[in-house]
Amino acid sequence: MxxxxxxxxxxxxxxxxxxxxxxxxxxxxxxxxxxxVLRRPVLVLESDDWGVGPPAQAAALHDIAEVLGRHRDADARAPVMSLALVLALPDGQAIRRTGQYRRLLLDDRRFADVLGALRSGIAQGVFAPQLHGLEHFWPDTLMTSSDPDVKAWLRQDQPAATEQLPAHLQSRWVDASVLPSRPLDPAAIAAAATAEVQTYRRILSVPPKVVVPPTFVWTLEVERAWAASGVECVVTPGWRFTRRDAQGLPGGDEGPIVNADRSGAIGYLARCDYFEPARGRDAAYALAALERAVAQGRPCVLENHRDNFINDAAVRQRSLDELDRLLRDASARHPDLRFMSSLELHRLLRDRSADWLVxxxxxxxxxxxxxxxxxxxxxxxxxxxxxxxxxxxxxxxxxxxxxxxxxxx
Ligand SMILES: [Zn+2]
Known part of the structure; x- marks a missing residue:
């Protein structure tokens, strides 16, 4: 041939x-x-589930703010922790009395110390609040549950911790009273999204611009309702999980979603990894994630939860030490590193800022x-x-x- x-x-x-x-x-x-592709390293710390719940959050927030305040980036800015807030818990006594769902809001006197610590960190510039949800669940789903533990959880005297609920019931934007979950009524979604944005604005004195959907189960319909209330950005794990499957796991995934993707008025961020010292994802783990993100020209958006800081005293101290180490080593390895909130990152991506993007x-x-x-x-x-x-x-x-x-x- x-x-x-x-x-x-x-x-x-x-x-x-x-x-x-x-x-x-x-x-x-x-x-x-x-x-x-970013022109310089960016580190965003996102911590979820703060707000209503255990009083130990107040001291934890003060301690975190103190650690954050020790550090500075290349622009002499302190690190910011973007805190996803939950605004309400069941009012157990009122539910027992009336048989109806009743809520305790974040500005109830029982949470005054927590709200005070949040406000103080916001004023100091080290906390950036964002919306997690009015509740970390869908109230009707819990109220119709026949699970005796869930019934008791709803009716207890002391404000509860949503982390104790079965995982699938911690999803807010589906009806997980049956599995696989069912979609919620569109009118109920619209009303609930409007209510949570209004409640946030009343308590925090500013409207929420960023939402972290609880357990990352939500739908385009929910997004549209948030957008109609002025929300600009939704934080994702790189996918949108639209339901809980027969085993109760997040399913029905839509994606992939990457940073700066858009749908209508909503822009997305994608978390890339974790900083969860209580679960072995410590400073060394997070620093490796930062190295990968920098090499890939991506912002390093790390997921964290309040439970690293509010339970066992030894775990809490270790989490604070690891946070300190992460910030110190990240700045030392990357002298041009910038700290910023999720909202700031969203806006520079949205604006395609020539100062930030290659x-x-x-x-x-x-x-x-x-x-x-x-x-x-x-x-x-x-x-x-x-x-x-x-x-x-x-x-x-x-x-x-x-x-x-x-x-x-
Ligand atoms: Zn959460």
């Missing part, structure tokens, strides 16, 4: 194989491509290559075809040169 023909056929086969990989993994590759396609390549390297199967297949070798070489060239060749923009 003609050697030219053989080379042509091999080349054609090679192109076809790589074309198939692109076709099969277009959603993953599209997500890698469209997510903006515009040149050529200069984006090293970060895109690092994302692809961690994409799993498409990357392994690309090594098999040899396309990854080409990708690695181009990424190295872009990183070393910085200057774009004539064909790139």
């Amino acid at each position: 003609n050697p030219g023909l053989v080379i042509g056929l091999v080349l054609l086969l090679w192109l076809a194989a790589n074309g198939l990989i692109v076709l099969a993994y277009r959603r993953t590759l599209g997500a890698i491509w469209r997510e903006p 515009a040149s396609r050529w200069r984006r390549l090293p970060a895109l290559w690092q994302r692809f390297r961690r994409a799993g199967r498409p990357c392994r297949l690309a090594w098999l075809t040899g396309a990854a070798l080409l990708g690695a070489a181009v990424a190295r060239l872009a990183k070393a040169g910085g200057q774009a060749p004539a064909f790139a923009g």
Whole structure:
């Protein structure tokens, strides 16, 4: 056979194989491509479930604010912890008396110390409040539950901790009284979203702009209701889970969602990893996540929960020490690191700020290559075809040169 023909056929086969990989993994590759590349390292700490609940939160919040206040970034700004707030718990006594659902709000005198600690950290600039939910559950779901533990939980004297509820019942935006869960009535969703935004605004004196959906189970319908009330940003784990499945696990996922994705008036953030010292995800773990995020040109948005700081005294002290270590080592390793709130990150992504984002396609390549390297199967297949070798070489060239060749923009 003609050697030219053989080379042509091999080349054609090679192109076809790589074309198939692109076709099969277009959603993953599209997500890698469209997510903006940051010009400098950004660290965002998000901690959930604060607000109503155990009084120990007040001292914990003061301690966290003190640790945050010790550090500064390259702009001489202190780190900010974005706190997702829950605004209400069941009023057990009133529920026992009336047989109807009644709530205790965050501005009830029982939570005065917690609210005071929140306000003091906000005034100091180290806390940025965001909405988690009016409740961390759907009240009707709990009220119709036949589970004796849930009934008792609703009717106890002392304000309860929602972490004690079965996991699927901690989802707010589905009816999980049966599994798989059922969607909620659209009118009920609209009314509840409006009510939680109004309650937040009354108690915090500012409207919520960022929402962290409880347990990351929510729907586009819920988002639209938030947007109608002025919410700008929804925090995600990279997916939207729309229901609880037959086992009670989050399911019906829609995505992938990456930073700066949009749907109507809503912009999204995607958490990339965890800082949960109580569960072994300590400063060293979070710093490794930061290294990956920096290499990939992504903001390092870390998930955390109040339970690291409010239960056992030894766990609480260790969490505070790990927080201190994370902030100190992150700044030491990355002198150009910036701390910011989720809302600030959302707005600079939304505005495509030239000061923050890499515009040149050529200069984006090293970060895109690092994302692809961690994409799993498409990357392994690309090594098999040899396309990854080409990708690695181009990424190295872009990183070393910085200057774009004539064909790139
Ligand atoms: Zn939560």
